[in-house]
Amino acid sequence: MRSYRGIFLMFIFATLNCSMATAKETVNDITQLNPIAVDRVVAPTSIDEVSKLVGEHHGPISIGGGRYSQGGQTATENALFLDMRQMDHIVNLDVEKRQITVEAGITWRKIQEVIDRHDLSLKIMQSYSNFTVGGSLSVNAHGRYVGEGSLIRSVESILIVLADGTVKEASRTRNPELFFGAIGGYGGIGVIVHATLNLAENTHVERTTSTMPVSAYKDYFFENIRTSKRVVFHNADLYPPTYTQVNAVTWSITGKPVTVPEKLAPQDALSPMQQSIMRWISDGPMGKQVRQYLYDPYRFAGEQIEWRNYEASYDVIGLEPPSRQNSTFVLQEYFIPVEHFDAFVPKLAAILNGHNVNVLNVSIRHALPDTESLLSWAPKEVFSFVIYYEQGVTADDKKAVREWTSEVIDAALAEGGTYYLPYQIVATKAQFLQAYPKAPDFFALKKQVDPDYKFRNKLWDNYYGSPR
Numbered sequence: 375m376r377s378y379r380g381i382f383l384m385f386i387f388a389t390l391n392c393s394m395a396t397a398k399e400t401v402n403d404i405t406q407l408n409p410i411a412v413d414r415v416v417a418p419t420s421i422d423e424v425s426k427l428v429g430e431h432h433g434p435i436s437i438g439g440g441r442y443s444q445g446g447q448t449a450t451e452n453a454l455f456l457d458m459r460q461m462d463h464i465v466n467l468d469v470e471k472r473q474i475t476v477e478a479g480i481t482w483r484k485i486q487e488v489i490d491r492h493d494l495s496l497k498i499m500q501s502y503s504n505f506t507v508g509g510s511l512s513v514n515a516h517g518r519y520v521g522e523g524s525l526i527r528s529v530e531s532i533l534i535v536l537a538d539g540t541v542k543e544a545s546r547t548r549n550p551e552l553f554f555g556a557i558g559g560y561g562g563i564g565v566i567v568h569a570t571l572n573l574a575e576n577t578h579v580e581r582t583t584s585t586m587p588v589s590a591y592k593d594y595f596f597e598n599i600r601t602s603k604r605v606v607f608h609n610a611d612l613y614p615p616t617y618t619q620v621n622a623v624t625w626s627i628t629g630k631p632v633t634v635p636e637k638l639a640p641q642d643a644l645s646p647m648q649q650s651i652m653r654w655i656s657d658g659p660m661g662k663q664v665r666q667y668l669y670d671p672y673r674f675a676g677e678q679i680e681w682r683n684y685e686a687s688y689d690v691i692g693l694e695p696p697s698r699q700n701s702t703f704v705l706q707e708y709f710i711p712v713e714h715f716d717a718f719v720p721k722l723a724a725i726l727n728g729h730n731v732n733v734l735n736v737s738i739r740h741a742l743p744d745t746e747s748l749l750s751w752a753p754k755e756v757f758s759f760v761i762y763y764e765q766g767v768t769a770d771d772k773k774a775v776r777e778w779t780s781e782v783i784d785a786a787l788a789e790g791g792t793y794y795l796p797y798q799i800v801a802t803k804a805q806f807l808q809a810y811p812k813a814p815d816f817f818a819l820k821k822q823v824d825p826d827y828k829f830r831n832k833l834w835d836n837y838y839g840s841p842r
């Protein structure tokens with residue numbers, strides 16, 4: 375009787391163990407285009423648990439944050455999948471020093487909810503706040519911040535769990551090879567468990583807009599935006615299908631009172647009216663022209679003054695279509711050295727129009743060089759082109775996307791540029807190596823710290839190893 379009770383208690387203990395483990399599960403991303411059957415999903419809650427799981431596991435391990443990457447970067451078949459989203463606590467906030475240490479599964483939004491109370495703001499992040507810190511560090515994300523660029527610029531240090539389960543601190547001075555490999559390393563070097571980030575002041579920002587031919591944009595940017603100390607956010611929307619006009623949107627620090635009193639953006643889905651507008655712009659008659667000549671002038675009219683944290687806290691739910699069953703909305707991004715901006719635009723337009731790609735928007739941004747991370751997407755100062763488009767979900771649709779994407783990658787490479795890695799994995803190994811010339815150094819580091827190739831996902835299966 376006693377031994378039965380012992381077994382029962384052991385069973386209960388195992389069930390209540392702090393992590394949640396489930397049998398075979400499918401991991402997918404927001405596009406729903408990349409279902410991957412992993413062996414086991416575990417959501418660790420502490421560094422010790424990550425260290426034990428990784429150190430004791432002998433097969434493939436994949437790491438997932440918010441799962442907004444769009445090409446299988448978070449998983450591979452039969453992996454132990456570490457769902458990092460339970461590690462979402464703030465470890466330390468030093469208001470005086472404007473520095474925060476967080477667990478890597480925390481989202482930007484959750485950080486904003488805390489630092490906003492101290493009039494602080496994230497220094498660099500993406501345009502939406504749903505992403506985890508670990509997932510953002512691992513792609514070395516960027517936003518619309520002027521005078522900035524890759525996220526690495528705002529990172530002080532990280533804690534990382536390596537393949538043998540050891541925990542290492544990494545910064546520009548301690549284990550720098552791990553710091554420069556893991557940031558932008560797509561989970562290939564280890565599990566980032568903590569990050570210490572530098573913060574900025576939360577200020578009022580005022581919006582100004584200016585429409586112009588795309589041929590005038592580069593000079594406009596260099597003369598008015600690039601060196602301004604007051605500009606916080608800037609991007610320019612390049613209108614499809616002509617790709618000849620841009621709407622430049624700039625948010626500058628102001629002492630004027632806010633016109634939007636909320637400190638953080640709402641987390642609301644699109645209303646039925648907004649859904650209809652989005653559907654019309656994407657697929658309706660003259661939808662693109664309606665957006666360019668009616669909707670955007672209306673949307674950007676009038677004075678708009680917000681808190682910086684409001685403009686940085688948008689929720690991706692505000693982009694979500696009612697269904698992704700027959701078609702889905704997808705992103706791509708290309709980084710072009712600033713001096714090649716004018717040469718790239720017509721090439722991009724010709725490819726997109728030549729393949730009848732249903733582009734909803736191209737957002738142009740700017741980034742200063744990142745000469746630190748091994749897989750830097752901006753070894754030089756670049757303009758980036760973020761393409762938001764609609765595609766079908768059939769095998770033929772996917773083939774068509776691969777064709778035009780490969781052409782855009784070649785066009786970017788021909789201008790000395792790169793493409794962004796969190797999106798669909800289309801590039802050949804030769805294209806990848808041309809875009810990321812320090813990849814061999816990254817692979818050498820990976821071999822050294824992960825000799826059994828534990829840390830895997832579709833990106834590394836494509837360019838580093840072969841799928842199991």
Ligand SMILES: Cc1cc2nc3c(=O)[nH]c(=O)nc-3n(C[C@H](O)[C@H](O)[C@H](O)COP(=O)(O)OP(=O)(O)OC[C@H]3O[C@@H](n4cnc5c(N)ncnc54)[C@H](O)[C@@H]3O)c2cc1C
Pocket residue numbers: 404436437438439440441442443444447448449458478479499500501502504505506507508509510512513514515516517559560561562564565566567690693705796831
């Ligand atoms: C609507 C939308 C808007 C976007 N806007 C921008 C933008 O403005 N700027 C920009 O740069 N990008 C943008 N992106 C891309 C986005 O930044 C990346 O997909 C980012 O990785 C998302 O974070 P995540 O938490 O979902 O990461 P995931 O997709 O979960 O993971 C991304 C990679 O990081 C690895 N990883 C995750 N957590 C860890 C960890 N703790 N340790 C080690 N490796 C880890 C994963 O294995 C994977 O390889 C956008 C994407 C979408 C869908």
